[in-house]
Amino acid sequence: MRISPEEEIKIIKEILTAMNVPEESSDIVADVTVDADLKGFSSHGIGRFPQYVEGLRHGTIRADGxxxxxxxxxxxxxxxxxxxxxxxxxxxxxxxxxxxxxxxxxxxxxxxxxxxxxxxxxxxxxxxxxxxxxxxxxxxxxxxxxxxxxxxxxxxxxxxxxxxxxxxxxxxxxxxxASARGKLLEAARKGESIPENVALDAEGNPTTDPEMALKGSILxxxxxxxxxxxxxxxxxxxxxxxxxxxxxxxxxxxxxxxxxxxxxxxxxxxxxxxxxxxxxxxxxxxxxxxxxxxxxxxxGDIEAMNIKRRRAEGIELDEKLLERILGIAEELDLNLEIKEL
Structure with a gap:
């Protein structure tokens, strides 16, 4: 499904507010996250958001301070x-x-x-x-x-x-x-392969499997x-x-x-x-x-073109990511309504 940038901001802020994150901090996290998705850095956008939620839960990220x-x-x-x-x-x-x-x-x-x-x-x-x-x-x-x-x-x-x-x-x-780690995490979540000449597995062999790459090393x-x-x-x-x-x-x-x-x-x-x-x-x-x-x-040209296109066409939420976000909301007893474009 595709959502508007404004809808993504709303989703992030509702979840963070439910986790007692101050509004000013929620605003910054949401703005940075949407900026990544608009530019095409989806590995650092809302796809990375569940990691922050887990950080809050484990106490490795402090909600306030x-x-x-x-x-x-x-x-x-x-x-x-x-x-x-x-x-x-x-x-x-x-x-x-x-x-x-x-x-x-x-x-x-x-x-x-x-x-x-x-x-x-x-x-x-x-x-x-x-x-x-x-x-x-x-x-x-x-x-x-x-x-x-x-x-x-x-x-x-x-x-x-x-x-x-x-x-x-x-x-x-x-x-x-050769690739950001977030892109490997995203490929693993989506069940996709990664390009050749990007990573090695734990034995030092070239791999296009993101799971193997995450256990090995990136070039x-x-x-x-x-x-x-x-x-x-x-x-x-x-x-x-x-x-x-x-x-x-x-x-x-x-x-x-x-x-x-x-x-x-x-x-x-x-x-x-x-x-x-x-x-x-x-x-x-x-x-x-x-x-x-x-x-x-x-x-900068590609990012500028991506921003223009994604503002018009929306930001994609793949099925697994959507399920994860809805699961987070359910765990927080949050009635999260996501509006599709």
């Missing part, structure tokens, strides 16, 4: 998320990064003791909406074996960058692995280049921010474990370096030059 700023300078901060919703912690961290960038030109905020925060590009978008460049990185529990190794050590370690423009949505949001994208980038992110989102790293990272996929991963948010104010109007115009000039070479897409 505040972040703690442990260290702070004029342009940097280190945040303890105190295990509340990762979406809320990341939102507050980027807000703080933007505030610092407005004052100093650059805001850099590290996060530990948080939770899975949905799609990274939501937070880089926050900077863009404030006429700033946004950069977001995070580590995750082990899923990727290093080149030449046979054991998962590194996470899928996402990277998102958003750039202000006058005429375009300019954004990259990607895992440094880095681009061979040694993806591995190198993931390795660097592991440090920047681990030791630099007081978070776990390598095999000590837990809780980004398993809601029964306390989350130990880290995040790093950066906001850059172009106006502190160049004329911001000229900067945006030159970004558009580069885009025009790139697109003049043929039928070319820039980073």
């Amino acid at each position: 505040d972040i703690t700023i442990e260290r702070e300078t004029e342009s940097t901060a280190l945040i303890n998320g105190n295990h509340i919703f990762g979406h809320v912690v990341a939102y507050r961290a980027m807000e703080l990064a933007i505030e610092k960038a407005r004052a100093t030109g650059v805001g850099l905020v590290g996060v530990h003791d948080s939770n899975h925060f949905g799609v990274a590009g939501y937070y880089s978008d926050m900077a863009v909406m404030n006429d700033m460049i946004g950069v977001v990185i995070a580590n995750t529990e082990p899923a990727v074996a290093p080149i030449g190794g046979g054991k998962p050590i590194l996470g899928t370690n996402p990277l998102a960058i958003g750039i202000p423009s006058n005429r375009h949505y300019v954004s990259v949001d990607m895992a440094t692995s 880095p994208f681009g061979g040694h280049k993806g591995y190198a980038l993931s390795f660097m992110i592991e440090i920047l989102a681990g030791p630099l921010v007081g978070a776990a790293f390598g095999t000590a990272v837990r809780g980004t996929a398993n809601p029964e474990e306390m989350c130990t991963k880290g995040d790093l948010m950066m906001a850059i104010d172009p106006s502190k370096m160049v004329n911001p109007d000229e900067f945006r115009a030159q970004v558009d000039e580069l885009i025009d030059e790139v697109k003049s070479t043929g039928d070319v897409l820039i980073p």
Whole structure:
């Protein structure tokens, strides 16, 4: 079935309210989740929502609470998320990064003791909406074996960058692995296979079975280049921010474990370096030059097209996911009515 973005928001907020999550937090979680589905990152949209419900039930996600700023300078901060919703912690961290960038030109905020925060590009978008460049990185529990190794050590370690423009949505949001773990989880739920050259099983053999891949390892994208980038992110989102790293990272996929991963948010104010109007115009000039070479897409075009299409056609709920959501509502004695488009 297909539902409207507004219906998805309603579903998420009704369930979270029934689980005593404050309205402000529910609003953020719902908005980030719908953003993922609209952009086409369904593995991080409502399909991931049952994981958050399980986290609340196991106490690995706290329904309410505040972040703690442990260290702070004029342009940097280190945040303890105190295990509340990762979406809320990341939102507050980027807000703080933007505030610092407005004052100093650059805001850099590290996060530990948080939770899975949905799609990274939501937070880089926050900077863009404030006429700033946004950069977001995070580590995750082990899923990727290093080149030449046979054991998962590194996470899928996402990277998102958003750039202000006058005429375009300019954004990259990607895992440094050949596939995000969420896509494997989604394929397993739907009973689908995954592409070749994405993952290995526990014995190190190539597999297109997502269940086997989840027991094995995901390949880095681009061979040694993806591995190198993931390795660097592991440090920047681990030791630099007081978070776990390598095999000590837990809780980004398993809601029964306390989350130990880290995040790093950066906001850059172009106006502190160049004329911001000229900067945006030159970004558009580069885009025009790139697109003049043929039928070319820039980073962000696919997401922009997906948003337009899904706002018109709705967001798909597969049968198993629908059953899971209705089951959650029933367990909460919640009379959840889902309106189909």
